[in-house]
Amino acid sequence: MDMTITEKILAAHARKEKVQPGENVWVDVDVLMTHDVCGPGTIGIFKEQFGKGAKVWDRKKVVIIPDHYIFTSDTHANRNIDILREFVAEQDLPHYYDVGTEDYKGVCHLALAQEGHNRPGEVLFGTDSHTCTSGAFGMFATGIGNTDAAFILGTGKLWVKVPESMRFEFTGEFPSYIMAKDIILQVIGDIGVDGATYRTMEWTGSAIMKFSMEERMTLCNMAIEGGGKNAVIEADDTTFEYVKRRTDRPYTVYHSDPDANYFFKKTYNAADMEPIVAKPHSPDNKALVKDCTDVKIDRSYIGSCTGGKLTDFLAAAKLLNGKKVAVDTFIVPATVEVEKDLQQEKLDGKSLMDIFKNSGCHIGDASCAACLGGPQDTFGRTHGTEVVVSTTNRNFPGRMGSKQSEVYLASPYTVAASALTGHITDPREFFQ
Amino acid sequence: MKHIIEGKAYVLGDDIDTDQIIPAEHLVYSLSDPEEKKNYGKFALSGVPTENAGLPDGGKVFVSEGKHESEYSIIVGGKNFGCGSSREHAPACLQIAGIQAVVAESYARIFYRNSVDGGFLIPFETQSNLTNETKTGDELSIDVEKETFTNKTTGKTHTMKSLGEIIEIIRAGNIFEYARQSGLIQPSETLNSP
Ligand code: SF4
Numbered sequence: 001m002d003m004t005i006t007e008k009i010l011a012a013h014a015r016k017e018k019v020q021p022g023e024n025v026w027v028d029v030d031v032l033m034t035h036d037v038c039g040p041g042t043i044g045i046f047k048e049q050f051g052k053g054a055k056v057w058d059r060k061k062v063v064i065i066p067d068h069y070i071f072t073s074d075t076h077a078n079r080n081i082d083i084l085r086e087f088v089a090e091q092d093l094p095h096y097y098d099v100g101t102e103d104y105k106g107v108c109h110l111a112l113a114q115e116g117h118n119r120p121g122e123v124l125f126g127t128d129s130h131t132c133t134s135g136a137f138g139m140f141a142t143g144i145g146n147t148d149a150a151f152i153l154g155t156g157k158l159w160v161k162v163p164e165s166m167r168f169e170f171t172g173e174f175p176s177y178i179m180a181k182d183i184i185l186q187v188i189g190d191i192g193v194d195g196a197t198y199r200t201m202e203w204t205g206s207a208i209m210k211f212s213m214e215e216r217m218t219l220c221n222m223a224i225e226g227g228g229k230n231a232v233i234e235a236d237d238t239t240f241e242y243v244k245r246r247t248d249r250p251y252t253v254y255h256s257d258p259d260a261n262y263f264f265k266k267t268y269n270a271a272d273m274e275p276i277v278a279k280p281h282s283p284d285n286k287a288l289v290k291d292c293t294d295v296k297i298d299r300s301y302i303g304s305c306t307g308g309k310l311t312d313f314l315a316a317a318k319l320l321n322g323k324k325v326a327v328d329t330f331i332v333p334a335t336v337e338v339e340k341d342l343q344q345e346k347l348d349g350k351s352l353m354d355i356f357k358n359s360g361c362h363i364g365d366a367s368c369a370a371c372l373g374g375p376q377d378t379f380g381r382t383h384g385t386e387v388v389v390s391t392t393n394r395n396f397p398g399r400m401g402s403k404q405s406e407v408y409l410a411s412p413y414t415v416a417a418s419a420l421t422g423h424i425t426d427p428r429e430f431f432q
Numbered sequence: 433m434k435h436i437i438e439g440k441a442y443v444l445g446d447d448i449d450t451d452q453i454i455p456a457e458h459l460v461y462s463l464s465d466p467e468e469k470k471n472y473g474k475f476a477l478s479g480v481p482t483e484n485a486g487l488p489d490g491g492k493v494f495v496s497e498g499k500h501e502s503e504y505s506i507i508v509g510g511k512n513f514g515c516g517s518s519r520e521h522a523p524a525c526l527q528i529a530g531i532q533a534v535v536a537e538s539y540a541r542i543f544y545r546n547s548v549d550g551g552f553l554i555p556f557e558t559q560s561n562l563t564n565e566t567k568t569g570d571e572l573s574i575d576v577e578k579e580t581f582t583n584k585t586t587g588k589t590h591t592m593k594s595l596g597e598i599i600e601i602i603r604a605g606n607i608f609e610y611a612r613q614s615g616l617i618q619p620s621e622t623l624n625s626p
Contacts, residue, residue, distance in 0.1 A: 024597065026616070037459050041520060044464040045550075049608045069460065076460030129518040129542055145520035145546035146463075151607055155617060159607075193447055194512040198541050227515065229541055282447060372456040372517075396449045396516060398479045399456075 116247025189286025307391020439505025514543025
């Protein structure tokens with residue numbers, strides 16, 4: 001056998017011995033995830049195509065997580081939630097995390113992991129481009145549109161062109177001030193925003209395997225910013241440990257064969273990595289943080305599926321502890337679980353929440369918030385010419401609201417260090 | 433499927449992302465309600481910075497104030513067209529605004545899939561970047577079967593990259609029709625009752 005993990009997972013789900021990159025195969029779907037922005041459209045197409053009384057192919061395999069536009073007075077956005085509720089009731093779907101109830105979770109990609117829907121070896125499609133995040137669990141996960149999602153709802157299948165794989169290896173150990181965000185910005189800067197189009201980004205090497213599940217998710221999350229179809233990291237003890245705490249469903253573990261074919265291979269020395277930013281208006285507009293220290297900022301933002309997990313806030317709190325921020329700083333936990341952790345996790349006897357409040361940060365409710373701009377009253381949304389340094393994943397024009405604002409993407413360490421000084425700042429300055 | 437697509441060109445640059453095609457704040461309208469759906473046409477390409485809107489000069493309005501349909505029918509783009517989010521609203525809003533085809537050097541994967549599987553528009557790939565030799569407002573003609581692109585204003589014709597097996601889905605109309613015609617969906621699953 002000479003297949004990559006991705007090829008093995010797709011072959012198994014296409015009920016074939018072997019698949020080749022470039023081949024189109026129909027795969028059986030294990031999980032379909034949708035949210036409040038694309039769910040209503042998906043449901044609409046499903047009914048139009050399969051009939052008003054149609055039932056979904058498998059009610060236990062559908063996961064619906066409202067997270068994008070939920071704390072808003074926008075009536076259209078709220079109507080979307082009503083459509084989801086009605087569909088969930090009609091189809092009797094067990095995995096729905098309704099807003100305004102105890103079941104509410106927050107940003108779908110982290111919620112999938114925390115609620116045990118990410119399992120090694122499975123195939124997961126989601127109506128959100130950052131569905132590639134789940135590849136951190138050694139599974140095949142990718143984003144699709146409403147039509148494809150509606151097709152899955154009715155049939156449990158979808159066609160996939162088997163992607164070629166690109167292998168990124170990091171040997172040795174990362175310096176303490178380097179986070180997964182620096183690594184993904186480095187790699188996207190190297191390959192460009194279309195460098196992995198139609199392909200898999202496979203991460204490996206001792207430095208990568210030392211990352212926690214949250215850091216692995218950050219790495220896989222932004223594969224789409226390199227154009228990637230999916231990202232994948234082999235499941236190991238770190239994965240098994242995380243999954244065990246979330247679900248007892250059985251799963252299959254796949255490894256890439258030593259003689260598997262790769263479209264591209266690159267090995268980096270982990271110790272050489274430096275803090276990176278992506279300058280406006282593209283995630284591949286790479287620069288060293290230390291070369292951007294003349295950039296004055298108006299705001300810093302820590303949140304989203306990329307940079308709003310517990311690990312991200314622990315990093316930020318380490319730097320903000322006992323100090324005051326110099327610019328407006330927005331803290332948005334990705335999920336309710338992270339929000340709770342902010343109360344419970346302590347640093348020097350203080351909760352992370354208290355550290356953030358004492359340093360003068362604004363704290364929002366668990367959701368996507370201003371990561372994608374959104375309705376006018378969205379927490380942290382830009383409205384003018386703000387210069388923002390952010391832990392999110394996209395800095396396209398207007399992504400955080402205003403077309404005139406400028407967004408620099410960076411790690412939580414860099415964002416926190418910059419919040420303290422009011423200009424882009426290398427976190428190493430705060431690391432002794 | 434039309435064999436010949438004709439109309440005026442609207443030219444854009446590289447890396448036109450889905451936030452530029454349809455800004456996130458507009459993703460709330462219903463796509464099933466024929467009236468409300470028009471909003472997507474109205475705001476199509478409204479996120480493109482003015483200087484890049486309608487190259488080479490920029491500043492060309494894609495959909496005029498108060499309208500939901502554009503005077504342009506074909507978009508000519510550079511590389512990585514449609515990158516960013518998975519929102520199907522992106523190809524949908526272009527279709528609602530009257531766009532029948534996009535001709536670009538390369539595409540982001542999800543936009544490409546959505547365009548074809550949903551039957552919104554035909555995403556043609558070119559052998560080279562045509563944004564330098566096409567001006568917004570040029571009269572274009574595309575022969576879908578022959579996969580050729582003609583700029584009637586300049587008189588130049590180019591052969592585009594082959595659509596490959598994707599043409600089957602385009603011919604059928606969308607992924608559902610394709611699946612029905614090729615027997616992938618059983619008759620019991622095709623109760624497309626009105
Ligand atoms: S946090 Fe941002 S990137 Fe993540 S799912 Fe929400 S909008 Fe998308």
